[in-house]
Amino acid sequence: MFIVTAKEMYDIDHCTMEKIGFGKLLMENAGRAVAEKVRQKVNAADKILIVVGPGNNGGDGYVIARTLQNEQYRVSVLQVVPDQKLSEQVQFFKQLYLACNGTCLLLDDSAEWKQVISEADVVIDSLLGIGVDGLVREPLASVIAFINEKGGKIVSVDIPSGLPADEGAEAFTSIQADETIVIAAPKTSVFLPHTANYYGNWEVVSIGHPQTLISENAACFVADDVFFRTTMPKRDVNSHKGDHGKGLVIGGCDNMPGSFAMTVRAALRTGAGLMTAVSTEKVIDRIACLSPEAMYQIGASEKGHLIADDLPLDDKDGVAFGIGVGRETKTAALLESVLQETTCPLIIDGDGLYLLQNQLARLKQRNEPTILTPHMGEMARLLEMDISDLTRSPFRYAREFAEEHHVYVVLKGKYTIITSPDGNQAVSTTGNPGLAKGGSGDVLTGIILAMMMQSQSIFQSLCNACFVHGMSADLQVQSGHSYHDLLATDVIEGIASVYRTFS
Numbered sequence: 275m276f277i278v279t280a281k282e283m284y285d286i287d288h289c290t291m292e293k294i295g296f297g298k299l300l301m302e303n304a305g306r307a308v309a310e311k312v313r314q315k316v317n318a319a320d321k322i323l324i325v326v327g328p329g330n331n332g333g334d335g336y337v338i339a340r341t342l343q344n345e346q347y348r349v350s351v352l353q354v355v356p357d358q359k360l361s362e363q364v365q366f367f368k369q370l371y372l373a374c375n376g377t378c379l380l381l382d383d384s385a386e387w388k389q390v391i392s393e394a395d396v397v398i399d400s401l402l403g404i405g406v407d408g409l410v411r412e413p414l415a416s417v418i419a420f421i422n423e424k425g426g427k428i429v430s431v432d433i434p435s436g437l438p439a440d441e442g443a444e445a446f447t448s449i450q451a452d453e454t455i456v457i458a459a460p461k462t463s464v465f466l467p468h469t470a471n472y473y474g475n476w477e478v479v480s481i482g483h484p485q486t487l488i489s490e491n492a493a494c495f496v497a498d499d500v501f502f503r504t505t506m507p508k509r510d511v512n513s514h515k516g517d518h519g520k521g522l523v524i525g526g527c528d529n530m531p532g533s534f535a536m537t538v539r540a541a542l543r544t545g546a547g548l549m550t551a552v553s554t555e556k557v558i559d560r561i562a563c564l565s566p567e568a569m570y571q572i573g574a575s576e577k578g579h580l581i582a583d584d585l586p587l588d589d590k591d592g593v594a595f596g597i598g599v600g601r602e603t604k605t606a607a608l609l610e611s612v613l614q615e616t617t618c619p620l621i622i623d624g625d626g627l628y629l630l631q632n633q634l635a636r637l638k639q640r641n642e643p644t645i646l647t648p649h650m651g652e653m654a655r656l657l658e659m660d661i662s663d664l665t666r667s668p669f670r671y672a673r674e675f676a677e678e679h680h681v682y683v684v685l686k687g688k689y690t691i692i693t694s695p696d697g698n699q700a701v702s703t704t705g706n707p708g709l710a711k712g713g714s715g716d717v718l719t720g721i722i723l724a725m726m727m728q729s730q731s732i733f734q735s736l737c738n739a740c741f742v743h744g745m746s747a748d749l750q751v752q753s754g755h756s757y758h759d760l761l762a763t764d765v766i767e768g769i770a771s772v773y774r775t776f777s
């Protein structure tokens with residue numbers, strides 16, 4: 275599934291209309307596809323009010339109204355702008371609706387619009403689509419505020435009205451939808467922390483755009499099960515352990531042994547051929563029994579923290595640094611040598627990202643791929659910016675950072691954004707609030723390390739690792755766990771179900 279900006283969606287629409295030569299067909303398809311979904315969400319006796327705005331989103335509304343009217347639903351329309359403001363195409367669909375004995379109330383003529391909204395069981399929000407420009411003006415602003423306050427169930431068409439499709443907006447007035455039926459492809463704002471909730475539950479309907487036009491125009495995609503099935507590592511029956519990667523994890527400190535242990539175990543469960551773990555003597559003494567399959571090496575340490583050392587970096591296929599390693603200055607010297615001497619892909623996570631802050635310039639000097647796995651707080655710190663500015667435009671900032679420092683960025687959150695050094699982006703939508711606990715990120719790092727060592731493409735392996743991590747949590751919750759009790763170690767054990775279900 276692809277993700278689009280408003281401009282990309284308009285380009286896809288225009289190219290499609292050029293190809294099929296008939297714009298009305300797309301609108302008819304859109305309205306019918308949405309009506310089909312609405313049918314599944316309403317009862318036969320529900321009063322359905324379709325609120326129609328000035329643009330093509332309003333045109334979709336008239337097609338929905340006509341379709342449901344013809345099927346004997348209790349439909350009415352509230353049109354919030356005068357007819358002169360409707361385009362010729364929307365006028366056309368309005369006339370078709372009226373010809374089917376549809377009723378339409380104009381906001382201008384009616385002092386009763388509030389009553390009509392209050393009495394509706396279901397409000398279909400066709401006020402504004404991706405063409406919204408700036409803050410919503412009157413009278414739409416009052417209508418939106420009133421629907422949010424009084425309306426029954428709210429189903430938005432394409433996008434909650436007033437919400438910008440793209441990232442970057444600081445202020446907006448928006449419908450708070452219960453459900454959104456997204457047309458053709460999810461818009462960027464579906465995935466932003468400050469706008470995602472306005473969509474409520476969302477699903478996408480296809481309206482007949484050629485799939486190649488969508489894939490050619492959309493710069494971003496959802497790393498979903500289809501992607502996983504087609505790109506996941508395959509095992510040759512004749513393979514041996516050396517074929518699946520020799521991985522190294524450097525992390526842990528005396529008072530933080532557990533996170534590091536989870537990374538090692540997650541990598542093993544994901545399919546790493548051979549794993550070596552470097553930590554302090556105390557950490558290894560305590561955790562080695564948790565993954566007897568791994569090899570362990572004691573690194574030089576001071577006061578319970580790793581310090582610069584000669585590590586076995588040269589014969590590895592992947593290295594992960596930083597999980598639970600602590601933030602001591604002397605450990606930063608170890609990171610410096612790891613950055614310089616690792617001749618294979620290197621993941622930097624957790625405390626490693628903290629220690630990296632003063633060494634960002636070294637990233638570009640590496641010849642092999644580097645992968646950073648920050649959550650929003652860690653990313654804001656790396657960028658030396660306010661976290662609220664970052665969460666408004668995470669795609670942009672992740673892309674700029676990845677391009678500037680020649681790194682892959684896995685920006686973690688409810689929706690995790692994966693970016694390559696050349697600016698390619700994907701979103702992982704798997705996972706649930708059960709993951710919002712210490713240790714989840716450490717597990718992801720292990721999965722990434724193993725996935726990366728079994729794949730030719732770093733970008734694909736990052737997408738697949740995020741898919742597996744979140745899907746493991748989802749399957750665990752479906753089969754007995756809850757958001758409350760799910761532990762990071764359960765996510766490791768759930769990897770088996772993901773492989774069994776999707777390979």
Ligand SMILES: NC(=O)C1=CN([C@@H]2O[C@H](COP(=O)(O)OP(=O)(O)OC[C@H]3O[C@@H](n4cnc5c(N)ncnc54)[C@H](O)[C@@H]3O)[C@@H](O)[C@H]2O)[C@@H](O)CC1
Pocket residue numbers: 287297300301304305327328329330331332333334401402403404405406407408409410411412414431432433457481
């Ligand atoms: N272009 C196409 O062929 C298709 C478009 N479709 C629908 O059309 C929508 C996009 O249509 P439009 O480009 O007409 O955009 P909108 O339906 O979002 O309407 C934009 C219009 O709303 C008004 N407006 C914009 N910002 C406003 C503000 N801040 N306050 C008050 N009024 C404001 C202006 O009159 C503007 O022209 C999509 O979201 C989708 O629902 C679908 O029917 C599929 C086909």
Ligand SMILES: Nc1ncnc2c1ncn2[C@@H]1O[C@H](COP(=O)(O)OP(=O)(O)O)[C@@H](O)[C@H]1O
Pocket residue numbers: 624648649686687688689690704705706707708709710711712713714715716717718743744
């Ligand atoms: N509400 C949520 N929905 C989906 N995934 C989540 C949610 N909260 C956290 N996650 C995932 O859990 C992981 C948490 O990582 P991180 O914050 O680094 O945790 P830690 O380092 O404490 O283990 C990330 O992969 C993130 O995407």
Ligand SMILES: [K+]
Pocket residue numbers: 331399400401402403430431432433434435
């Ligand atoms: K809408």
